[in-house]
Amino acid sequence: MAISAPEQGPSADLLALLATLADGLPRPPCALPLAAASLEKTLAEAERWGLPLQREEGGQLRLHYPYPPLRAAAVAQGAGWDTADVVVLPWCDSSNERLRHGPQGPRALLCEGQWAGRGRRGRHWSSPFGRHLYLSLSWPVAALPEQGSAALVAALSVHRVLHSLGIPGLGVKWPNDLWVNGRKLAGILVEAIPQMGQPRLIIGLGLNVHADPALPHTAISLHDAGVRTDRNTLAGSILRQWESDLRRYGEEGFTAFLPRWQEADCLAGRWVQVSAPDGIREGRAQGVDAHGRLILADESGLHAIAMGEASLRPAAAP
Amino acid sequence: MDIQFIRRLAELLQRTDLDEIEVVEGESKVRITRHQPVMQPFQAAASVPTAAAAPTMAAATPPSTPALALASAPELPEGYMIKSPMVGTFYRASSPDAAPFVEEGSIVKAGQTLCIIEAMKLLNEIEADVGGKVLKILAANGQPVEYGEPLFIIAPER
Numbered sequence: 001m002a003i004s005a006p007e008q009g010p011s012a013d014l015l016a017l018l019a020t021l022a023d024g025l026p027r028p029p030c031a032l033p034l035a036a037a038s039l040e041k042t043l044a045e046a047e048r049w050g051l052p053l054q055r056e057e058g059g060q061l062r063l064h065y066p067y068p069p070l071r072a073a074a075v076a077q078g079a080g081w082d083t084a085d086v087v088v089l090p091w092c093d094s095s096n097e098r099l100r101h102g103p104q105g106p107r108a109l110l111c112e113g114q115w116a117g118r119g120r121r122g123r124h125w126s127s128p129f130g131r132h133l134y135l136s137l138s139w140p141v142a143a144l145p146e147q148g149s150a151a152l153v154a155a156l157s158v159h160r161v162l163h164s165l166g167i168p169g170l171g172v173k174w175p176n177d178l179w180v181n182g183r184k185l186a187g188i189l190v191e192a193i194p195q196m197g198q199p200r201l202i203i204g205l206g207l208n209v210h211a212d213p214a215l216p217h218t219a220i221s222l223h224d225a226g227v228r229t230d231r232n233t234l235a236g237s238i239l240r241q242w243e244s245d246l247r248r249y250g251e252e253g254f255t256a257f258l259p260r261w262q263e264a265d266c267l268a269g270r271w272v273q274v275s276a277p278d279g280i281r282e283g284r285a286q287g288v289d290a291h292g293r294l295i296l297a298d299e300s301g302l303h304a305i306a307m308g309e310a311s312l313r314p315a316a317a318p
Numbered sequence: 319m320d321i322q323f324i325r326r327l328a329e330l331l332q333r334t335d336l337d338e339i340e341v342v343e344g345e346s347k348v349r350i351t352r353h354q355p356v357m358q359p360f361q362a363a364a365s366v367p368t369a370a371a372a373p374t375m376a377a378a379t380p381p382s383t384p385a386l387a388l389a390s391a392p393e394l395p396e397g398y399m400i401k402s403p404m405v406g407t408f409y410r411a412s413s414p415d416a417a418p419f420v421e422e423g424s425i426v427k428a429g430q431t432l433c434i435i436e437a438m439k440l441l442n443e444i445e446a447d448v449g450g451k452v453l454k455i456l457a458a459n460g461q462p463v464e465y466g467e468p469l470f471i472i473a474p475e476r
Contacts, residue, residue: 118413144442148404151439175438192442196429277407278462292438306437307407307462 009093010049010115013042017061021053022090024069026060049115051091051129063090066130067210070110071232078236079243081107086239091129094118095136096191096204108239109136117206118189128214132221133207135235139246140200144192147201148306149254149292150246151176151190154203156257157241158186159264161234167225171266174285174294174310178207179266182312183220203242209234255290262287267310272296276308285310395453400446400470406437408457408469418459420470424452432470435463450474 016033029039043061046053052064072086079086085107092098093116099109113129127134141147155176162170162178162185169181178186186207193200208221209231215221222229248256262268267285274281274296281303283296293304402408410418410433419431426432428449435442454471457463 144403148437148440188439190440192440194429194443194445196445276462277460306405 010091011042011045013038014045014049014051015091017042017046017053018051018063018090021061021063024063024065026056026062028058028060032061051113064130065112068230068232069130070112070235072110074232075108075110075235075239078233079108079239081239086110088112091115094204095134096189096202099136099138100191100193100202107138108235110134110235118204126214127206128212131208131210131212133205133209133231133235133238135207135238136202136204137239137242138200138202139242140198141192141250142199144194144199147192149257150192150201150203150249151188152261152288152292153245153249153254153257154188154190154205154242156260156264157245158188158205158207158238160245160260161237161241162186162222163264165222165227165229167222167227170225170264172261172264174265174267174288175292180220180225183218184208185220185222185225201246205238207234253290254292258288258290267294267312271313272310273313274305274308274310276305278307281305281308282313395471395473397453397471397473398448398450399468400432400444400472402435402457402463402465402467402469403444404435404437404442405465406435406442406463408459408461408463409434409436410455410459420452420455422452422455425475426450426452426472433457444469446470446472448472448474 013034020031020033021027029036032039034042043053043055052066053061054064055061070088072088073083075088076083076086087098087109089095089098089109089111091113092111094114095109095111096118097116098111111134114127114134117127117134152172152175155172155178158178159170159172167180169179170185171179173179176188176190177184186205188206189204191202191204193202208215208219209223209229210221211223212221215224245257265285265287268287270285272283272285272294274294281296281298283298283303286295286297286302289295289304291304291306293306294310296303296305410420412419412434419433420426426446426449428446430446430449431443432446432452433444435444450472452470453473456468456470463469
């Protein structure tokens with residue numbers, strides 16, 4: 001969701017406190033890595049960040065998970081991987097950023113919350129603690145310029161997993177959002193990193209899972225769509241599907257995914273406006289071409305669009 | 319809009335502190351700027367509404383009176399040219415409120431990120447394949463770039 005981001009990161013005290021309480025067990029203040037004087041200040045800061053650090057009877061502190069916590073072992077099992085391939089963090093700046101700068105090794109990283117979750121072009125992605133899925137995958141590729149439609153493929157993978165849960169009105173919105181009846185369920189951000197001859201993609205997913213009173217009305221969660229699910233199972237299934245689809249994409253290219261795109265496309269046949277750096281274009285969406293570009297039809301013909309933000313214009317439809 | 323008029327505009331630009339002059343006359347338009355790359359001193363386009371925002375490759379046709387308007391324009395410096403590997407939107411920073419990856423004059427190492435080119439929500443980081451000094455940045459932040467379009471000129475370190 002595009003809302004304004006907090007100006008700076010959390011304090012070292014807060015991060016130390018979270019690390020101690022990450023297991024969700026209650027602890028007395030004397031067992032915390034903080035001087036008593038700075039505890040009140042740090043708890044107030046936690047509240048500003050929306051972190052559910054609670055003081056229980058007897059003065060014990062604990063981190064309250066509103067839903068069952070993420071577990072690396074459970075996610076890895078669902079993906080068919082070793083546990084060491086998956087890292088779970090309680091809270092971080094963004095899962096893409098941690099996976100990218102962390103030590104080589106883990107193939108996927110999840111977190112319970114992000115303080116600087118990102119959408120496209122630095123837009124803030126609201127990432128409350130313990131309710132949703134923030135999942136990033138590191139995927140080595142042979143060459144980067146050939147990865148142009150990777151974001152569309154990544155969205156189709158998530159679509160396939162969610163479709164199997166039975167969600168009426170689910171579709172992909174070009175290039176890579178997941179929508180339920182016009183409301184945003186998930187967003188994907190793909191970063192292509194050359195890394196001196198060892199190129200890889202970092203694919204980040206933000207998926208609204210559980211009930212969240214802070215979600216704007218333009219967004220929807222799986223809970224709102226009538227689906228009750230476990231985040232660990234879901235993450236494992238998505239990683240498994242990503243792996244299978246990205247491997248196929250590397251071998252066969254995007255054309256292999258055109259039939260799936262046609263099934264999932266929720267813009268096809270609708271009047272769409274695309275705002276791009278070189279202007280705004282309107283037309284009727286006609287699916288995508290073999291490169292994943294959006295095809296718009298207007299009175300001057302067909303146009304293949306690689307850049308820009310698509311939105312529905314139902315009122316302006318001729 | 320005749321050639322004499324454009325010539326007078328170019329002279330006016332040279333005589334003053336102005337960076338850019340744009341004149342729209344009916345369906346024709348001319349824009350003369352100081353800071354554009356050499357191959358694109360004019361955007362003399364007629365009646366195409368999107369022409370002003372068209373990618374710079376559209377300016378590959380030679381301008382009608384290059385000599386005059388270019389008299390004061392700097393030559394492109396000699397150096398190693400980094401070109402766009404794809405069609406997309408050129409960004410100089412990781413987010414709108416972040417500092418640019420590099421400036422003209424920056425010293426870069428091989429492998430350092432120079433810019434991001436975005437297409438279809440894929441953020442492609444472009445890295446320097448040589449180390450050296452950034453002599454020239456040829457694309458503007460947020461501008462669409464074409465395949466093979468020059469983006470940076472770097473003086474490789476010896």
